[in-house]
Amino acid sequence: MAHAPSSPTPPPTVPAGEAGPGRGGAGPLPPARTGRRKALILLALAILVGLAAAGFRGRNWYRAREEWAAIREALAGRDLAAASTHLDRYVGLRPDDPAGWFLAARTARRRGRFAEAERHLDRCEQAGGVTDPTRLERDLLAVQQGRLGEIDGYLRATIGPDHPDVRLVLEALARGYLAADRWAEARQACEMWRGLEPDHPWPWLWSGWISERLGQVEQAGEFYGRAVDLVPDARDARVALARVLVRRRQPAPAADHYERVLARAPDDPEALFGLAACRVDEGRADEAVPLVDRAQARDPAAFAGLALRGRVAMERRDPAGAEGWFRRAVESQPGDPEALHLLVLSLRGQGKDAEAAQLTRRVEDLQRDLRRLGELIRTINPGLEDAAPCHEAGVIALRVGRAREGVNLLHDALRRKGDHRATHAALAGYYREAGPPALADLHQRLAGAP
C-alpha cells in the first residue's frame, strides 16, 4: 500500500539561552542597564529570527499541503502528468518525506518513465527504508516493463481482490502483458480490472488495443467507445475509436472524432493523418493534402503520410506520381501489405505488369504470414502446455519485420519449454543479425547446433 503522507512537522524553535549573556567578551564589563538593554535586543532579534524561520517553515508546510492535495486531485482525475508536476514540487519542498518519493516513483512508473521511477524509489528507500510497499512497487516496475519472469505469477497468487492496491497491480500486469505481447493474459488482467473499476477508462482502452491486435475490430470499437463515453476528452481513446471506424469503413463518424481531437491539439499528427485518410475515403482527396502537409511538417518520412500522398495521387489518376510515394512507404514499413498492394496498383496503372506480378506474390506471402500469425496469436493461451505455437508465431513475426513482437513470442515459447531448440535457434539467428553477439552465441549453444 502507498505510504500515507506524514503530517508536516512544526517548525523547530530556537534553543533558549543560545545567545545568552556572559559568554566571554574581552572588553570591560558594561554597566548593568546597558547589559539588560543588550540582552533585550538580542532576545528580540532571536524572537524575530525564530518567527521568520517559523514563518518560512510554516509557508513550506502550507505549500506542501497544497501540493499534496493537488497530487491527490490529479491522481483522482487520472491526470498523471499533472500529478507528476505537483509531485516534483512536493518532493522539492519535503525531500525527506518517503511518501512523496514513493508516490513520485509510482506515478513515474505509471507514466512509463521507468528510469525516473527507479530513481524516485531509491530516494524513497533512502528516506524510509525498504518496506513491503516499496518491494511491491519494484515488482510492478519490473512487470510493467514486460520483465515478467516469475513476478506476474507471484502477484496473481498473492494479490487478492481485497488488496488495497489490486487495481494498480492489475494495471501494471495488463501493461506488462501488453509489452510482452501476451495478449490472452493482458485480456484477463483488463477484464478483472474492468470488473473492479468499471468507470475507469484505461482498461476499456487497453481491452480495445488487445481486441484490435487480435483482429476483433468490431469489439475493439465497442471498448474504445466505452472509454470515450467515460472520458470524452480522452485523446488516446478517441483517436483509437476513430482509427477503428476508418478500418470499418465509416469515414464520416471517424472524421468527427479526429476533428474533436484536433480542436484541442491542432497539430496532433495521428489525428491529422487520420482525418486525411477519412477525406480520401470520402472522395475528397484534395482536402487531405493540407492535412498531410501539416502532419508531415514535423515528420516528413512518416509512413502514414507517404502512403496517404500515394493514395491522393491515385485518386487523381496519377499512378506514376503515386508509385514514388508508395515505394518510400514500403521502404519505411516493408511488412505492411496494404502499402505493398497500393504500390502494385500504381504499377499496374502504368502498365508495369511484370513488377506488379512479382510484388503481388510478395503481397500474398506477406498476407499468408500475417493471416497465420493472427490465427496463432488468437489460439495462444496463458497455459504452459505448448511452445510450438509461440515459436511459429515468433518466427513469422520476425519474418514480417515485427522484431519486438517476434522476440517476445520466442521468449514466451521458452517460458513454456526452456529447452525448445527450434526457438533457441530462431533467437540465435535474430541476435546474430541484430546483436548482441553474446546472446546469439548463447542461444546457438542452447539450440545444440554447431
Added chain:
Amino acid sequence: MRQRVPWFATAAAVAFLLLMPGCEQKPSPEPGDPTEPPPDPSGAPAPLYEDVTAASGVDFAYRNGEDTADNLSILESLGGGAGLIDFDRDGLLDIFLPGGGGFAGPDKKQIVGRPCKLYRNLGGGKFEDATATAGLDQLAGGKPWFYTHGVAVADYDRDGWPDLFVTGWGGVTLFRNVPADPADPKKGRRFEDVTARAGLDKGIIWATSAAFADLDGDGYPDLYVCQYVDWSWGKNPVCNYDTKTPDVCPPRHFNGLPHKLYRNTGTGGFADVSTEAGLLPGGPYQSKGLGVLLVDVDGDGKPDIYVCNDTVDKFLYLNKSRPGVLRVEECGLPSGTARDDRGAPNGSMGVDAGDPGRTGKPSLWVTNYENELHALYRNESTPGRPSFQFHTAAAGIAAIGQKYVGWGTAFLDADLDGWEDLFVANGHAIRYPTGRQASRKQHPVLLLNQLGRFRDASDRIGDYAATPRLARGVGFGDLDNDGRTDLVICHVNEPAAVLRGVGGKDHHWLGVRLGGKGHSCVVGARAIWEAGGRRQTRFVKGGGSYASSGDRRLLFGLGRETAGRLVVRWPDGTEQRFDGLAVDRYYRITQGRPEPEAGSGEAK
C-alpha cells in the same frame, strides 16, 4: 468591340468545371438536364419507388428453415433470389421465386426443400400463381423440391423460349420451357425438368448463383455455377461472435467448393468442362462462390466471368475459348478485381457491371459484408489485358460508410437522367449480430449518380425502405414496360416485395432487346446511345445481382433527349447503327436485321 459574357454563361462554365470529374475519358455533362426532380409539396424529394406488393398478388416468402429447427447452420444464411422470366412471351416479365427449405426428421437434420413459386404477370400490376399450371410444383418423377437458393434464365436450347435453372443445396434443376400442349399453342407453356437428360444431375454439392453466356462462340449459352463451402452436419461447428451466444459460423470455418463450368453441347446437354477449361479448385482460401456475372470486360466481344467469393479472392476468368473449346484464364489479382483497395479479400455477394462514369467500358460493382467497402472497379482494360482500379472512394461511395451486409444489387437509372444509379438490398448473414448499431434486418440503399459521382439517396426509395428487412437477392426488370426498372426483392422468412419504379417522370427513355441470329446468345454485346456528343453504354450480361436473374433488355434513361443514334456492337465484332428511333418505347433488334421492331417481348 468587346462582347459582354452573360453572367449565367459564366456560372454555367464554372459549374461545369467544378462538377466535371477529372478523368481521362471525361463523362459528358448534361446541361439543362436536372438530376434532381422537383420537390413534392411537403418539401421532400419525390420517392423513386412505390411498394406495390400488396396489390400485386405476389405473396410468397423464402424460408431458410430456422422456423423448423434451431440448427444455426451456415445453410440458413444464404437466402434466395428472384428470377424474372417472360416464360409465356406475352411481353410481360413473370416472377420466379425459389422457396428455400427447412429441416425435418427426429433430429431435425434432414434437409428438405420447399416448393418454388411462379407468378404470371397479368399486366396492370397484377400477378397470379402459375406454379402448378407451369409444372413447377414438383421435379421430374414427382420428386419434391430440394433446398433452393438461386435462379438463372436463358434460352439454352435456342428454341426462342426462355428456360429456367434453379440452384440449391445438393443439386440444381434445369427446366425446359415447352408447350403445355404441343398440339395447341393456345394452352400456354409449362416447364419440364430436364436436369438428368442435360447431364446436370451430378457433381453439385451446394450451388448458389449461376449464369449463362455463350463463352465459346457457338451460339449456345454455356453455364457457370458457383458453389459455396463444404458444409455438412459432420462439419457444423458452433460459433459465437460475443463469446457466448451460439450463431451461424462464418465461411472461414469451411473449405471452398470448386465451381462448375458446363459447355452447352448444342444437343440439349451440358458437359462439365470445369477442369480442362481452367477453373481453379476449391480449398480453405479459395472459391466459396456467391455471385457471378458474365460480361465482356476487355472489349474483345467474348463474355468473361467475374465471380464473387465469400471472404476470399474474387475470380476474373478471362475468356480464351474458341468454338467448341472452353478455356478461361484466371486474372483476378493481376487485373485488380480480386481484392479491395487495402489488398484484402472481401465477403462478396452481389455483383453487376455498368458504365456509371460513361467511359464506354463496363466497371464492375460488388456488394460486400459490413465494415468492408462495396467495390466499384473502374475499367481500364484493353483487349486481352484486363485492368481495373478501385474507384469506390473517388466515386463518393465510401463516404456513406458500410454498416450493412449487401446482397442483391444492380446498376439502374432510377431517375432516367442518363446516369446509372445503384441499388443494394441488405440483411445480416448471422442470426445475432453484435455491436452497438448491429441489427439483423437492415435498410436498403440507393445511390444516385450525379455526373459519375454517387450520393446516398436511400430516403428516396419510398415507404418500403422505412422498415428494415432481411433481404437477399433482387430481380431487376421492367415489369410494366414503362421504361423504369422495377424490383422484386427476396427476403428471408418474410414475403418478397415488389417495388415499382416511378422516378424520372419528366424524362424520356429507350429500351432495346438484343437478339442473336437463330436465337443465339448475345451476352457480350453492347449498345451505345449517342446524342449531343454524349454516349451511354449498356452491356448484355448473364447472371448478376445475387442468386437472381433480371431483365435482359437494355434501358437508357434519356433525360430530356428525344433523338439520338443507337449503335449495337455484337459479340462477333459487327456493328449496327439505328437512327431516328422514337423514344419512350422498347425495340427488338436482331443481329443482321436492318430494322428494329417495336415491342417489349422476345422476337417470335
